Amino acid sequence: MTMNFLQRNCRQVTALVLAGEDRRLGLFERWAVRAHLKVCTACPRFYRQVALMRKALPRWRAYRDTAD
Numbered sequence: 716m717t718m719n720f721l722q723r724n725c726r727q728v729t730a731l732v733l734a735g736e737d738r739r740l741g742l743f744e745r746w747a748v749r750a751h752l753k754v755c756t757a758c759p760r761f762y763r764q765v766a767l768m769r770k771a772l773p774r775w776r777a778y779r780d781t782a783d
């Protein structure tokens with residue numbers, strides 16, 4: 716089975732990762748991101764940073780909301 720239909724370049728993948736913060740990605744979009752992360756060295760790093768930010772942000776919001 717060819718996976719060519721899932722091939723995206725780095726620009727498209729970073730856009731999809733960011734879009735995933737705002738909306739739920741479709742099945743093929745998630746597959747395309749996962750397939751790209753396996754063959755790319757830069758995008759997994761970017762993906763991890765976004766994941767870290769996603770985890771840190773609610774905590775920062777909670778802190779800010781209780782601070783005043």
Ligand SMILES: [Zn+2]
Binds near residue numbers: 725758
């Ligand atoms: Zn990439």
